[in-house]
Amino acid sequence: MLEVKDLYFSYPTGLEALKGINLTVDDGEFLAVMGQNGAGKTTLVKHFNGLLKPTKGEVLVDGVSTQDVSVAKLARNVGFVFQNPDHQLFSETVEDEIAFALKNFGFEASVIEKQIDWALNLLDITQYRKTSPFMLSGGERKRVALASILAWDPKVIILDEPTIGQDHQQKEKLQQFIMQLNAQKKTVVVVTHDVEFVAECNPRVILMTQGKILVDGKAEKILTNPKVLAQASIVPPQITKIFLELADLGLPTDVIDVHEATKILLNRLRNRS
Amino acid sequence: MVVIETKDVTYTYPGATKPSIENVSITINKGDFVILTGPSGCGKTTLCRCFNGLVPHFYNGKLEGTITVADLNVADHKIYQLARHVGLVFQNPENQLFALSVEKDVAFGLENFAMPRDEMRKRVDWALQIAGISELSERPPHELSGGQQQRVAIASVLAMQPDIMILDEPTSFLDPVGAEKIFEVLSELNKKLGITIILVEHRLDLAAKYANHVIVMNEGKVALTGTPREIFTSEKARLIGIGIPKATKLYQHLKQNGVELKAVPVTPEEAANLLREVLNRA
Amino acid sequence: MSVFEGFKFRKVSSVVHDLDPRIKFFFVSVLFVMAILFTKLISLTILFFVPLPFVFMAHVSRQWLRSLRGAMFLAIFIFATNFIFGYFYPTSFQQITPPVDTLMEYLVILERAAAMTLRFVVLIASFSVFFLTTSPDHLGLALQQSHIPYEFCFAFTTAVRFVPVLADEAQTIMDAQKARGLELERGNLLKRVRNYIPVLIPLIVNAIRRSLELAESMESRAWGASKKRTNLYALKLKRADYILFTVSVLMLVLAVYVWLYVSIPSLTALLSL
Numbered sequence: 001m002l003e004v005k006d007l008y009f010s011y012p013t014g015l016e017a018l019k020g021i022n023l024t025v026d027d028g029e030f031l032a033v034m035g036q037n038g039a040g041k042t043t044l045v046k047h048f049n050g051l052l053k054p055t056k057g058e059v060l061v062d063g064v065s066t067q068d069v070s071v072a073k074l075a076r077n078v079g080f081v082f083q084n085p086d087h088q089l090f091s092e093t094v095e096d097e098i099a100f101a102l103k104n105f106g107f108e109a110s111v112i113e114k115q116i117d118w119a120l121n122l123l124d125i126t127q128y129r130k131t132s133p134f135m136l137s138g139g140e141r142k143r144v145a146l147a148s149i150l151a152w153d154p155k156v157i158i159l160d161e162p163t164i165g166q167d168h169q170q171k172e173k174l175q176q177f178i179m180q181l182n183a184q185k186k187t188v189v190v191v192t193h194d195v196e197f198v199a200e201c202n203p204r205v206i207l208m209t210q211g212k213i214l215v216d217g218k219a220e221k222i223l224t225n226p227k228v229l230a231q232a233s234i235v236p237p238q239i240t241k242i243f244l245e246l247a248d249l250g251l252p253t254d255v256i257d258v259h260e261a262t263k264i265l266l267n268r269l270r271n272r273s
Numbered sequence: 274m275v276v277i278e279t280k281d282v283t284y285t286y287p288g289a290t291k292p293s294i295e296n297v298s299i300t301i302n303k304g305d306f307v308i309l310t311g312p313s314g315c316g317k318t319t320l321c322r323c324f325n326g327l328v329p330h331f332y333n334g335k336l337e338g339t340i341t342v343a344d345l346n347v348a349d350h351k352i353y354q355l356a357r358h359v360g361l362v363f364q365n366p367e368n369q370l371f372a373l374s375v376e377k378d379v380a381f382g383l384e385n386f387a388m389p390r391d392e393m394r395k396r397v398d399w400a401l402q403i404a405g406i407s408e409l410s411e412r413p414p415h416e417l418s419g420g421q422q423q424r425v426a427i428a429s430v431l432a433m434q435p436d437i438m439i440l441d442e443p444t445s446f447l448d449p450v451g452a453e454k455i456f457e458v459l460s461e462l463n464k465k466l467g468i469t470i471i472l473v474e475h476r477l478d479l480a481a482k483y484a485n486h487v488i489v490m491n492e493g494k495v496a497l498t499g500t501p502r503e504i505f506t507s508e509k510a511r512l513i514g515i516g517i518p519k520a521t522k523l524y525q526h527l528k529q530n531g532v533e534l535k536a537v538p539v540t541p542e543e544a545a546n547l548l549r550e551v552l553n554r555a
Numbered sequence: 556m557s558v559f560e561g562f563k564f565r566k567v568s569s570v571v572h573d574l575d576p577r578i579k580f581f582f583v584s585v586l587f588v589m590a591i592l593f594t595k596l597i598s599l600t601i602l603f604f605v606p607l608p609f610v611f612m613a614h615v616s617r618q619w620l621r622s623l624r625g626a627m628f629l630a631i632f633i634f635a636t637n638f639i640f641g642y643f644y645p646t647s648f649q650q651i652t653p654p655v656d657t658l659m660e661y662l663v664i665l666e667r668a669a670a671m672t673l674r675f676v677v678l679i680a681s682f683s684v685f686f687l688t689t690s691p692d693h694l695g696l697a698l699q700q701s702h703i704p705y706e707f708c709f710a711f712t713t714a715v716r717f718v719p720v721l722a723d724e725a726q727t728i729m730d731a732q733k734a735r736g737l738e739l740e741r742g743n744l745l746k747r748v749r750n751y752i753p754v755l756i757p758l759i760v761n762a763i764r765r766s767l768e769l770a771e772s773m774e775s776r777a778w779g780a781s782k783k784r785t786n787l788y789a790l791k792l793k794r795a796d797y798i799l800f801t802v803s804v805l806m807l808v809l810a811v812y813v814w815l816y817v818s819i820p821s822l823t824a825l826l827s828l
Contacts, residue, residue: 037418037441037448051730071733080734084762087724088731090756104484104736126466134760138315148735165364165445168516175316193448196478196519225784235449238478238519238541249552258519268552269532322771331774353780361775368721368768371713373692380787387781390789397787415719429776 001027001156001187002048008056009043012241017043019211021057025189027155030182032198032219033191035208036233044208046160048189060070062155069194077103079102083161085145089133094125097133098148103210105152116138116151136263139170156187163194199237207232224254276437276469277301277324279345284319284328293319295493298362303436306463306483307471308501311490317473320490321439325359325472327354343436356382359437360430364445370414374427376401380413382433400432403466404458408526415529427458431468439464444479452479459483460550478518481505482540489515502537520544521547560665562689563618566766570611572690574698578796579685583801585706586681589810592619595819596670603677605806606684615687622683630672637668691715693790700790721762728757 009018017040033041046052049057049070059066061074063098074231082088091097102112121127123143128136133144149157160180163171169272171194179201182188192198197217198205205222207214209232215222222228224240236244243255251268255261278300285292294316301307307326310316315518322328329336330352340347363369372378377396383393393532401407414422430438440459444452460483462468474480481487487504489497490515497504504510505521518537524547527534534551538544566572571579585814586605641664645654685705689697695712698706729739730755739750813819 045288070740072736075734082731087728090753101735233450239543242544258522352774353777354778368765369772382776384784385780386776438706
């Protein structure tokens, strides 16, 4: 679905943000791009919908190079949910907001109606159909923004730091929602520095630092490797920290989930006694 | 010694149909490190603004009950009078910095107090040093990272030497490493300078170890108040849906399965030590 | 918008940068007055060279030239207008009897048009040097010490402080809307203007939200606590400032004297001798 071949990118100011990225994301994969602020995560994913074009190298979306395709055209297949919903909300009603992209992409009126209904339902905001988005709370605005991106049912969905400013319950709901999207065969790419969130979802993880991919693998392998995490200035998940401290007792260290942790500890205690 | 006390405080924003906070009665002692948490919209932000006078003086609206901060009745004193005792650091670092250099921002409050220049210079340098940003003193805010900006915001409040500092989700926009640095600075302010800290946070995993008092709000009311260990193990807290630290969750899962650790852990280090004991005993 | 580069402050260490902005402003104002007083090409040409040493001392030649380049368009317009006006209404020139037919008469009109254009260029050149070598910080401080109410000085420096922030935000908003299929580069003029609404509205709404947060922060840091604020910095006049001030006053005196008593010949008159 997404192919990155030897990608180099420098900003007009001269800052070299990406230094030779090679990556393949298959259809229906769930990928978390992690790293410290400034590692190049957002810069990388902005290449997937053409907002940034490679300085050197190539980015292919569904086999087509992004170099000569407009953002609007790429956006048809790649939905990008920005960090701050207030950077996109502008319409008089939630309905209009959701219809915006659909109109831009030239959908027919009847299809637009159907998609709006579907998107409102999906994000549980049907009751706000005729409300002004500016009247809604922060969490609700985020759902409107999400609905307006999902409305055109893109194959790939990119979320840039979706957990920022969210309370615990909102994070849980978001997590379930993302897993659901992935279950519906959508390719999901999440840019985040929220280790606990990634630990709960256990996706494929690429860890970036200083414009390069440090390591690429399953969350439970990467988030439990303290050496690699230290290089990227990432702190391991809380559960992993516990098991890393107890490594000398012969317990496994690649634990990221609290339920798995409970099982392992109970087994150890039962076997001992 | 009580440093903040609220009695039956109910506040409604102008034009709102129902109050944002209702019948809030809490007590905070000098030197406390309080974590104020709860789901979005529970009233924590409104309550913070009651402590420094933004409510009711900046927002107007209807305020019932009394709020006493550093022995001053908030409703009877202007915001700039309260500013001598209580400082407020906000969520978005960018929108708290107005000057074109860091040290000018840190001096802002002192300039407002008409402090003489020499004294101001000393105070500014002191605040920069404690916040760990002395080398950034002449930089413009736009060139700084979010974490650095937030430390400038803290320094500019610290320079005014308040007895109480309130921080409303200061680490929202920061990565965990940046967040940790902020908490360390706050811990120093609390332990070394005796400043009472009130921290509004969702990321209890990171912040819990610094606090001695947790207040949980829900739907405008105070739902729970107590020590971190009491709150994190309470069923009510779990139902309200706050982000209980994983270490505590592990403790609870084990307890449900018949294994009880000697104490309630709040941090991974505490959990590891307690588990080690249990595993070695077996 | 390269013409703006000619007015944007550049942080360089130079004597000119260290001069007190109030004195610099006085100097530039004197140049302004002199440009108004003089109408002959010769005197205006001399005046044009006056800011040059400052430009070189401040190492801002490249940016300064950009401001001149930016002024080119308007300069050509002024030249053309003056020339055409002079051609059709030559009675304002004493040496010319209508209609305009001799070479000498054409030269007189040309010289007048050139003089007017040069006057404009001198103004741009002088103010450009001022803004290139005066930091907004210093400017705000100068305003304050000139007893302008603090509210205005504060509004000024805060506005300047947020210019790069708003510029970044505008870019982010454009990216976010492009990612929803908005095409900003296509369509006729009317359509293009309409397409900017989804960019302007979030920008304005966010600016208002931002002002509210700023106001909260200001109040919380004791805004209004004292009738007379103190200041961390103070502008102190140094020897270089006194020298420049004296030079400016002398220039002004000389200019007034010349204007009153000395009749400067026109270039054409000189050439015809």
